[in-house]
Amino acid sequence: MPKKNVREAALDILEAIEKHQSYSNLLLNQVIEKNHITGPDVRLLTELTYGTLQRKLTLDYYLKPFLQKKVENWVLNLLRLSLYQMLYLDKIPDRAILFEAVEIAKRRSHRGISGMVNGVLRAIQRKGVPSLDNIKDPVERLSIETSHPKWLVQRWTEQFGFDKTKKMCETNLIAPLQTARVNLTRSSREEVITLLENEGFIVQESPILSEAIQSLKGNLVHSDCYKKGLITIQDESSMIVANVMEIEPNQLILDCCAAPGGKTTHIAEKLNGTGKVIAHDLHEHKVKLIKENAERLGLHNIETIAMDSRKIGEHYPKNSFDRVLVDAPCSGLGVLRRKPDIKYVKSLQDIEALQTIQHSILAEAAEMVKSGGILTYSTCTVDKEENEGTVQYFLDRFPDFEAYSIKVPSTIEPFVQHYRLQIFPQDFGSDGFFIACFKKK
Numbered sequence: 001m002p003k004k005n006v007r008e009a010a011l012d013i014l015e016a017i018e019k020h021q022s023y024s025n026l027l028l029n030q031v032i033e034k035n036h037i038t039g040p041d042v043r044l045l046t047e048l049t050y051g052t053l054q055r056k057l058t059l060d061y062y063l064k065p066f067l068q069k070k071v072e073n074w075v076l077n078l079l080r081l082s083l084y085q086m087l088y089l090d091k092i093p094d095r096a097i098l099f100e101a102v103e104i105a106k107r108r109s110h111r112g113i114s115g116m117v118n119g120v121l122r123a124i125q126r127k128g129v130p131s132l133d134n135i136k137d138p139v140e141r142l143s144i145e146t147s148h149p150k151w152l153v154q155r156w157t158e159q160f161g162f163d164k165t166k167k168m169c170e171t172n173l174i175a176p177l178q179t180a181r182v183n184l185t186r187s188s189r190e191e192v193i194t195l196l197e198n199e200g201f202i203v204q205e206s207p208i209l210s211e212a213i214q215s216l217k218g219n220l221v222h223s224d225c226y227k228k229g230l231i232t233i234q235d236e237s238s239m240i241v242a243n244v245m246e247i248e249p250n251q252l253i254l255d256c257c258a259a260p261g262g263k264t265t266h267i268a269e270k271l272n273g274t275g276k277v278i279a280h281d282l283h284e285h286k287v288k289l290i291k292e293n294a295e296r297l298g299l300h301n302i303e304t305i306a307m308d309s310r311k312i313g314e315h316y317p318k319n320s321f322d323r324v325l326v327d328a329p330c331s332g333l334g335v336l337r338r339k340p341d342i343k344y345v346k347s348l349q350d351i352e353a354l355q356t357i358q359h360s361i362l363a364e365a366a367e368m369v370k371s372g373g374i375l376t377y378s379t380c381t382v383d384k385e386e387n388e389g390t391v392q393y394f395l396d397r398f399p400d401f402e403a404y405s406i407k408v409p410s411t412i413e414p415f416v417q418h419y420r421l422q423i424f425p426q427d428f429g430s431d432g433f434f435i436a437c438f439k440k441k
């Protein structure tokens with residue numbers, strides 16, 4: 001198969017994202033595979049795609065005075081892609097950026113378009129981009145400067161204050177470190193670090209969790225340690241969830257929203273060969289991912305079922321599980337560093353619709369918990385109404401549960417407030433995340 005030029009591949013991905021064909025991370029992997037892109041080109045493609053997407057609103061602000069009339073979407077994306085390189089990447093000379101942009105425009109269209117692309121980029125080179133100081137409203141300025149929609153910056157400012165919002169928006173522009181969880185049923189963190197170093201990776205211990213490692217160089221998915229089931233790629237915030245569930249040997253645990261199985265497998269590891277985790281997700285193809293992960297990690301105490309967790313009451317007797325986890329489908333506003341497209345497509349209506357689903361799943365999950373058992377609710381989002389609102393809904397609706405103060409490692413303790421934990425991306429450099437526990441009386 002012919003290899004596609006990296007910039008053209010980036011443009012394809014940007015366009016597909018805008019047409020809502022898929023999420024950026026999935027599209028990137030598909031394009032890398034399809035075009036046999038390898039080594040430094042993978043890094044460049046990732047940087048170009050994520051960088052341009054992350055900075056979309058800022059780039060549009062800069063481009064606006066140079067565009068006389070509306071341009072086709074692919075042309076706008078080509079201009080964004082080129083300007084991103086001109087402004088944020090110092091290793092690529094402007095003349096190379098302009099040359100590539102014009103060549104792509106020529107291949108895709110007629111002379112008029114390539115001339116216009118050339119003209120706009122040259123004008124920006126000559127005149128420079130407009131200053132952000134022209135924006136007087138602080139919320140609007142933060143929105144443009146960090147490329148988050150204004151409604152979201154406004155909402156976060158009302159919920160958490162301007163300073164916290166500013167830090168969050170700025171952190172969302174920084175690529176996260178890859179982190180992994182060591183499968184402690186098979187190895188220790190020290191052993192895995194040595195093995196990975198022998199493979200040429202540069203890794204270090206996580207300062208916040210004893211089973212976590214951080215990769216400073218190299219994609220751990222390609223390591224032998226990963227293939228042999230010694231590690232799972234997982235964000236540190238996600239790893240906190242199984243840590244607060246107070247898992248003990250021989251427990252029966254229900255994971256209501258489990259695919260691809262990051263937390264299911266962590267729970268199974270904590271059960272250390274005893275007990276059982278029953279893992280649900282909506283569709284068979286998603287459940288398959290949990291099975292594959294369990295097999296890779298050599299975990300035999302996991303049972304998977306494709307099921308709508310809004311109907312679990314039809315499948316199990318009441319009060320049958322020691323622990324129940326609802327790692328709910330959510331607005332995902334805590335993972336904007338990994339999925340920048342989310343910030344442009346999620347709306348207030350989405351948050352409300354997701355909350356309704358969360359309420360239904362929690363209502364069913366509540367019935368499943370044994371007396372004295374713990375129900376854990378978590379999301380990878382930062383939104384007070386979605387998270388705290390759901391907690392309040394639950395406590396009001398289920399008086400047989402009480403808010404249960406979560407027990408976290410000492411490094412995370414200062415962040416627990418009112419029994420629950422809202423992690424911001426700037427707190428530890430991990431995903432924005434929310435965790436609350438309820439104990440059945």
Ligand SMILES: C[S@@+](CC[C@H](N)C(=O)[O-])C[C@H]1O[C@@H](n2cnc3c(N)ncnc32)[C@H](O)[C@@H]1O
Pocket residue numbers: 238256257258259260261262263264280281282283286307308309310327328329330357361
């Ligand atoms: C946040 S993700 C779960 C991530 C997973 N717990 C992990 O750690 O790998 C939420 C999951 O909920 C699933 N989901 C959404 N609605 C559901 C429902 N009604 N019943 C069961 N699963 C559902 C989605 O398919 C998605 O896989």
